[in-house]
Amino acid sequence: MDDPDTLADRVREGDLRLHELDDHADPETAAAVRREIVAAETGVDLESVGDYGFEAAEAESAIENMVGGAQIPMGVAGPVPVDGSAADGEYYLPMATTEGALVASVNRGLSVISESGGATARVTKSGMTRAPVFRVNGVAEASEVVEWVADNADALREAAESTTSHGELEAVDPYVVGDSVYLRFVYDTKDAMGMNMATIATREAAGVVEAETPADLVALSGNLCSDKKPAAVNAVEGRGRTVTADVLIPRDTVADRLNTTPEAIEEANTRKNLVGSAKAGSLGFNAHAANTVAAVFLATGQDAAQVVEGANAITTVDVRGEVSASGDSSERSSDGGLYASVSLASLEVGTVGGGTKLPTQAEALDVLGLRGSGDPAGANADALAEVIAAGALAGELSLLAALASRHLSSAHEDLGR
Amino acid sequence: MDDPDTLADRVREGDLRLHELDDHADPETAAAVRREIVAAETGVDLESVGDYGFEAAEAESAIENMVGGAQIPMGVAGPVPVDGSAADGEYYLPMATTEGALVASVNRGLSVISESGGATARVTKSGMTRAPVFRVNGVAEASEVVEWVADNADALREAAESTTSHGELEAVDPYVVGDSVYLRFVYDTKDAMGMNMATIATREAAGVVEAETPADLVALSGNLCSDKKPAAVNAVEGRGRTVTADVLIPRDTVADRLNTTPEAIEEANTRKNLVGSAKAGSLGFNAHAANTVAAVFLATGQDAAQVVEGANAITTVDVRGEVSASGDSSERSSDGGLYASVSLASLEVGTVGGGTKLPTQAEALDVLGLRGSGDPAGANADALAEVIAAGALAGELSLLAALASRHLSSAHEDLGR
Amino acid sequence: MDDPDTLADRVREGDLRLHELDDHADPETAAAVRREIVAAETGVDLESVGDYGFEAAEAESAIENMVGGAQIPMGVAGPVPVDGSAADGEYYLPMATTEGALVASVNRGLSVISESGGATARVTKSGMTRAPVFRVNGVAEASEVVEWVADNADALREAAESTTSHGELEAVDPYVVGDSVYLRFVYDTKDAMGMNMATIATREAAGVVEAETPADLVALSGNLCSDKKPAAVNAVEGRGRTVTADVLIPRDTVADRLNTTPEAIEEANTRKNLVGSAKAGSLGFNAHAANTVAAVFLATGQDAAQVVEGANAITTVDVRGEVSASGDSSERSSDGGLYASVSLASLEVGTVGGGTKLPTQAEALDVLGLRGSGDPAGANADALAEVIAAGALAGELSLLAALASRHLSSAHEDLGR
Amino acid sequence: MDDPDTLADRVREGDLRLHELDDHADPETAAAVRREIVAAETGVDLESVGDYGFEAAEAESAIENMVGGAQIPMGVAGPVPVDGSAADGEYYLPMATTEGALVASVNRGLSVISESGGATARVTKSGMTRAPVFRVNGVAEASEVVEWVADNADALREAAESTTSHGELEAVDPYVVGDSVYLRFVYDTKDAMGMNMATIATREAAGVVEAETPADLVALSGNLCSDKKPAAVNAVEGRGRTVTADVLIPRDTVADRLNTTPEAIEEANTRKNLVGSAKAGSLGFNAHAANTVAAVFLATGQDAAQVVEGANAITTVDVRGEVSASGDSSERSSDGGLYASVSLASLEVGTVGGGTKLPTQAEALDVLGLRGSGDPAGANADALAEVIAAGALAGELSLLAALASRHLSSAHEDLGR
DSSP states (O other), X not given: OOOHHHHHHHHHTTSSOGGGGGGTSOHHHHHHHHHHHHHHHHOOOOHHHHOOOSOGXXXXXXXXXXXXXXXEEEEEEEEEEEEOSSOEEEEEEEEEOOOTXXXXXXXXXXXXXHHTTOEEEEEEEEEEEEXXXXXXSSHHHHHHHHHHHHHTHHHHHHXXXXXXXXXXXXXXXXXXXXXXXXXXXXXXXXXXXXXXXHHHHHHXXXXXXXXXXXXXXXXXXXXXXXXXXXXXXXXXXXXXXXXXXXXXXXXXXXXXXXXXXXXXXXXXXXXIIIIIHHHTTBSOBSSSHHHXXXXXXXXXXXXXXXXXXXXXXXXXXXXXXXXXXXXXXXXXXXXXXXXXXXXXXXXXXXXXXXXXXXXXXXXXXXXXXXXXXXXXTTHHHHHHHHHHHHHHHHHHHHHHHHHHTTOHHHHHHHTTO | OOOHHHHHHHHHTTSSXXXXXXXXXXXXHHHHHHHHHHHHHHOOOOHHHHOOOSOGGGGTTTOSXXXXXXXXXXXXXXXXXXXXXXXXXXXXXXXXXXXXXXXXXXXXXHHHHHHTTOEEEEXXXXXXXXXXXXXXXXXXXXXXXXXXXXXXXXXXXXHHHTTOSSOEEEEEEEEEETTEEEEEEEEEOTTBOOHXXXXXXXXXXXXXXXXXXXXXXXXXXXXXXXXXXXXXXXXXHOXXXXXXXXXXXXXXXXXXXXXXXXXXXXXXXXXXXXXXXXXXXBSOBSSSHHHHHHHHHHHHTXXXXXXXXXXXXXXXXXXXXXXXXXXXXXXXXXXXXXXXXXXXXXXXXXXXXXXXXXXXXXXXXXXXXXXXXXSSTTHHHHHHHHHHHHXXXXXXXXXXXXXXXXXXXXXXXXXXX | OOOHHXXXXXXXXXXXXXXXXXXXXXXXHHHHHHHHXXXXXXXXXXXXXXXXXXXXXXXXXXXXXXXXXXXXXXXXXXXXXXXXXXXXXXXXXEEEXXXXXXXXXXXXXXXXXXXXXXXXXXXXXXXXXXXXXXXXXXXXXHHHHHHHHHHTHHHHHHHHHTTOSSOEEEEEXXXXXXXXXXXXXXXXXXXXXXXXXXXXXXXXXXXXHHHHSSOEEEESOOSSSOOSSOBHHHHHHOSEEEEEEEEEEOHXXXXXXXXXXXXXXXXXXXXXXXXXXXXXXXXXXXXXXXXXXXXXXXXXXXXXXXXXXXXXXXXXXXXXXXXXXXOOTTXXXXXXXXXXXXXXXXXXXXXXXXXXXXXXXXXXXXXXXXXXXXXXXXXXXXXXXXXXXXHHHHHHHHHHHHHHTTOHHHHHHHTTO | OOOHHHHXXXXXXXXXXXXXXXXXSOHHHHHHHXXXXXXXXXXXXXXXXXXXXXXXXXXXXXXXXXXXXXXXXXXXXXXXXXXXXXXEEEEEEEEEOXXXXXXXXXXXXXXXXXXXXXXXXXXXXXXXXXXXXXXXXXXXXXXXXXXXXXXXHHHHHHHHHTTOSSOEEEEXXXXXXXXXXXXXXXXXXXTBOOHHHHHHHHHHHHHHHHHHXXXXXXXXXXXXXXXXXXBXXXXXXXXXXXXXXXXXXXXHHHHHHHSXXXXXXXXXXXXXXXXXXXXXXXXXXXXXHHHHHHHHHHHHTOOGGGHHHHTOEEEEEEEEOOXXXXXXXXXXXXXXXXXXXXXXXXXXXXXXXXXXXXXXXXXXXXXXXXXXXXXXXXXXXXXXXXXHHHHHHHHHHHHHHHHHTTOHXXXXXXXXX
C-alpha cells in the first residue's frame, strides 16, 4: 500500500482514478486521500465531512468514492402506542431531518393519538416487485409468452427461489404493450426491503423465460416494478408494505389539544387533500406524509429515494357522531369525534441489510426494537411500516389542525425555519 | 438551569415533556438528557447517535426533540464539466447515500459525459408555489373571486412582497372546483428553495383576498402547490427549477466505456422508461433519477421529502447519425452517436437557508462552489439544479447501459449491496 | 356519371375504390352503391342504415365512404332553469343514448334541481389548444427557442390570426423535454369547438417558428394539446370550456325526492368519487359525468371522441347547516341542505360547424336555443357548456342518491336494460 | 288511452309529467306528444328528430322521454384482414361520426395494413369489473373483511353467479383506504359488455359480505371499477377487453402509400405519443385512438361514454431492420420495415344486449359478422375488440404518417371539415 501523499499524487497525475484508491489503501485512508484531493482542487476543507462516526469499512457496501459522512440532526417523537398486525406496544419514532417544525408537528400529533388510546395499524398487503421487459416479435408471440408464464408458474418459482434462502415468489403478473412483454414478479422478502433479492431472483427467472420462450430480455427492470418513480401501479397495487393507520379522537381532545373542531379538520382534509389533490392530478392525497416517511427513512437506514413511493398516500378524515335512534349510521351528532386515517400504498422498508447496518441507523432501529429479523420473519419490517404509518398519521393530524386554525406559517416562523 | 439528572427525573415523573427540555437546558444538554431517557426506556445506548459533529445550537432551526445526528456515508462523483445557464465549469458531485453501487454508477456516467465534452444544462422555468384554498358560497361567487384576482394583481403582489426582501410574486393562477377556489401563487425566491418565503408571503396575500372578496381561507396550502406529493401539476407546470441536461456521446465511447451500442440504450430507454412507465401510469419516465436527486439532496442540505417531486423526470435517448445527402434530418446513419437527456420538471433546491447551514452540508455546497447567494441572486440555486440534472443524466446513462448489457444485478452483487 | 350497377361492378373488379365513388356519382347514389357492394360481400341488407333522414350531400364534410346513418334514440330531460354567465332561462336537455335509465336519471336530477330553484353555472376558463412539437439540437437550443417565443408573441399572433376571421391567439406556453420543444397555443375560438381553427392557425405560426429559429417541426400535434386523450394537462389547465355548475338543495327535498339524506349523499360522494377515484389513480372524480356529456354530445353534433376529456370532472357534495352562534367558519350557510357541484375541466363544445349542421343535431341545438353564433360571439358555446354542466350535475345527484339508497341495479332492472 | 292532443294538454296543465306519457300512450304516440310539447314551448319543429327509422318500442330499454332519434352519418372503412384470437378473416369496419376525414384516415391505414398482409390482434386479458365500497369501523375491521373475502371466495362466487346464467366471477381484489374497503369483482361476461350483469351479480355478493362481516355497503360502485372515468386502474389492470393489434409494414409500402419513411413515423410517435403524452401527464399514449373507438362504438351500439376508457391506449412504432452479421439482439427482423402496434387497455364491448339490438346497430354488427353470441361464448366480443384494435392501429398509422409528412391541417381543409 502506498502512503496517502503518494496516492494523492498518483490521482493528480492521472495514474489512478478516485475510485481505484480502494485497491491501494484501507477505506479510511482512501477517504482521507479523496478529501485531500478534493480540498486541493476546490479549496474546501472537508473537516466536518471527515468527522464521521462509523467505520469506513462498514460503509463499503453502502457507498463508493467515500469522502466521509453527511450528518443530519436526529430527534425523536412519541412515544405512541401502536396496535398493529405486528407492531405492539409503545414506540419512540426516530426522525432525521433538516425540516424545522417537523418533529414538533409529528410529536404533537402522536401526543394527541396517545391521549386517544393510540393508533391502530395494519399491513393489508405486502410484496416487493421487479418487472423485466422482454422483446417479442409481435402480439401473437406476446400472447404465447403470457400463456407460457401462466402455465409454468412452478418453473419460474423454482428458478427465482433458487437464488435466495428467504424470499418467496408470490405472483407473476403479465402486461403486454405491442411487442413488449412486462412480467411483474412479486416477492415476499420478509424483513428485507428486498429490491436486490427481487432483482437477483428475477434475473434467474428471466433466464428461464428466455430459454423456454421466444422472448428476449431487454431490461431487467421495465418500470412496471415501479421503483423510485411516482407510478399509479404502486398506488393501486402496492409495493413493499401497503399499510393503514387510524385513530378516533374524542371531540374534546380535538378542541383542547388541536385548538379546532373535527368539522374544521374534515373540511381542510376534503378541500385540500381530496379535492385539491384531485384537481392537481396527484397520486398523493395527503398533506405531507412524505415528510414523516423521509425523516424515519433517514434515521433508520431506509432508501431515501423510495420516499417517492411513500408519498402515494391517502388521508381520510370523518366526523363521527353517535348512532341516531333510527340506527342510520350515516348520521352524526354533536358529541362524536374525529376519525382519521392514512393509507400508504407502497412503503418499502426493511430491518435487515442495506443502510440498517450502519451505527446510527442500527441504534434508531434498536430504539424501535425492530432491528434485524423478526419473529416470524417479516414481522419487524411489518411493524416498522405500521409505526411509520402511525407517525405519518400524526403528521397529517397536526398539519391539518394547524391549517384549520390558520397558523401554518406562524409555526414555521416561531420555530425559526 | 437544572442539571441533567434532575431534568431526566422530571421528564420521567411527567413534570416535563421531552420537548420542554429546551427551555431548561442548553441544546447539547437537552439532547443528552433525551438520549438518557430514551436509553432508560428502551435499553438502547445511543452512543453513535450522540456522536454528532455539529453544534446542537446550529441545528435548532432544523430539528426538535434532538437526540443527536444520523450519519450517512458521503462520496463524490465526477468531476464533470457542466455548461449551464448558471453552472459553468467542472463540478464534483457530493452524494450521501446507503444505496450501494449508486455513486459508482453516477461516477461512471459522469466520466463518460466528461469524455464526451461535458453536459449542457438549462433551467427553463423557475418558480416556487403555494396554493391556498378558499371557501366560497358557490360557483357564482367563485367566478367573482377569480375576476377580482385578475383585476388586482398589483394589490396581491404588494401584500405578498411586503413580507420578503428577496422574493417576487410572478403569477397567481386560479382554479375553481365547486365552492372551492385555489390560487396558485408563483414566486421567484432566488437562491432559497423558498417554501417558507412563499408560505409567509401567500398568507399575507390571502389576507387581502379575504378582506376584499367573499372568499374564506380554509387552508394556506390547498395541494395545488403541490408540495411533497407526486402531482401532475408539478410535472406539467413545474415547481422550483424546471431543468434539463443533455449530452451527445460518440458511438465509440458508448462501445468502449459502456460496453453496448447507442441502439441498445435507445431500445432500453424506449421500452422501459417510455413505454413501461406509460403502462405503469407513471409521472416518472426515467430509470432512477430519484436516486441521484436524493443523494445530492442529503449531501447538500435540501429537503429529503422533496425528492418526491424530483422524481417527475423524463429521460430521452436518441441515436443520431449524420445528415443524409437529402438533408432529411430524420434519417440516421451508422457513425453517429447517442443523444441523451433528462428533464426534471420540479427540482426544488436552495443554496441558502434550511439544511444548507449545517456543517457537512455547507462543506458539500462549498465543494460545488455554490453555497450562499449567487451573483446574480438565484444563480447558485440555478447552477445547483443544473449540476444535479447532469448527475441524474449520468445515473440514467449508466443504469441504461448496465441494463442494456444485462449486468444490473451483477453490479449490485459485485458491490456487495 | 355511370349508373349504380356499373359502378358497383367497377368496384368489384378493382377498377374503382369505395372512396372513389364520390367522383363518379352523386352522394346518395355513391352511398347506395356502397351498400350494394357491402351487402353483396357480407350478405347483409343495410336497409336500416340506408334509411337515413339527412341529405347525403349535407354529410360530405362529416363522413367519407358513407353508406347511410346510425340512428340513436333521442330523449329530452328537463326543463331546468340555469343561471349562467351565458345561459339564462329554462332548458330542455336533448340526449341521444342507448344507455337505458340514463335520461330518466338525469331527468330526475334536473327535476330536483328545478325544485331547488335551478342550477348556477359559470364558464371560468376558456381556450382551445394545439401544441406542436419541434426538434432542436439540444437543451441549449431549446432554451433559445423558448426565449424567442417569449419575445415574439406578436409575430406568432399575427401569423396565427391571419388564418382565421374569428379566432384569437391568447397564449403560447412552452414545455421543454430534452431536444423536443412543445408550444401549447391557446385560442379563443368563439362559438366553434375550434380544433380545426386552432390547427390551421398553429400551422401558420409554426412556420414562423421554423423560419426564425433553429427548431424543426416534427408534428403539428405533440400531445400536450391534449386532444382525445385522458391527460392531466387538460384536467389541470383546461381545454375548451372549464365550467362548473352547482345547486343547493333543501334537506326536505332530498328526503322527499331523492329518498335519502344529505349526509348519505355526501358520504357516497366522499367514499366513491373522492377516495375511490383517488385510489384508482383517476382523473375523473365523479360518478358518471361522461354519460351526460356523451348523450348531449351525440344529440347536438359534438365530437363523440372528446367525451374523453369531458370525463375530467370533479363532483363535490357538502352538507350545509345553520350558522352556529359562535359564527364558526367551519359551519355553513343559513338555510341548510345539500350543496352539490360538478366541475368539468375540459368540455369542448361548439354551436357552429362540424356535426352541428346536420338536421337532427341542428334541431337539438334549436331546442336549446343555442344554434349558430352567439351574441356576443362565444356566448352560445358558453351557454351550451353551462347547460351540459347542469345536466351532468343532475346525473351525479341522481346516481349518488340511488347508490345512497341502494337501488342502482334495481333501477336498471326495472328499466329493462 | 287518451288521444295525443289531450295528453299534450294534460302535460301542459301539469297533470302529467313528460315521462309519464309512456303509461298513457304507445311509445310512438308518447314520442309524438313530447315533440309537440317541446315544439310548442321552444318553437322548434322536431321534424328530423321525429323521422327515425326504428320502432319506438324497440328503443324502450335504451331511452326514456324519447322524442325520436339522432342520425349520425355512417361510413365503412376496409376491408382488412385480421388474424386474431377470435377474429379471423376480412372485415369492413362500420364507423359513425361527424368528424370529417376520420373514415378516410382509417381507410387509408387499413389499406396499408391490408397491403402488408393484414393486422394481427390478440385479446390478452378480459374481465368486466364492479367495485362496491363498504364502510367499516376502522383499519382493524377492514383487515378482517379482507381476510374474510380471501377465505370465502366460493361463497361470493356462488352468490354472484346465482344472478346470471352466463357470467362467471373470476376474482375479487380488495383495496383498503382507512375505513373504506373496496372489493373489485372481475367477471367473464362472455359476449355481453357486461356492466349490468356485473352490477347485479355484485349486489348479490355484496349482500353476503354485509351479512357475514361487519362491513356496510355505502355504494355499489366505489369507482375502483372504474366505469367512464379516465383511471389508471383500468389502464394498468384492464377492463372489458385488453387487446393489442400490430402490423409490420415493408419500407417500400411506407414510402409509396404513406409518403414518408419508417424513421419519420417512429420519430413522430416517440416525440408526440410517448414523450409528449408523458409530459402531459396522460393515460393516453396515442394519436387519436379514441376517434376510431368512438366511431365504431356509435355504429355498433356500444356505450359512447365508455370511449373514455377506450382512450387508455399506447401506440408503439419501431423501425426494424435486417439482422446484423453479429446477431446483435438490438437489431431486428429479417425483412425490415415499420413495426406498429396499438394496445387498448380497457375496451368494453359487447355483441349482445344494450344498443346492439337497434336496427342500424344490428346491421353494422352483421356487416362485421359478429352480432349475437359467439361460438364459443365470448368469441364475438373478443373478435369485435380485435377488429376495433386493428381499426385504431390504422388510424394511428395514417395520422402519424400525415403528421410526419406535415399535412394534418391540409387534409382537414381538403376534406372540407
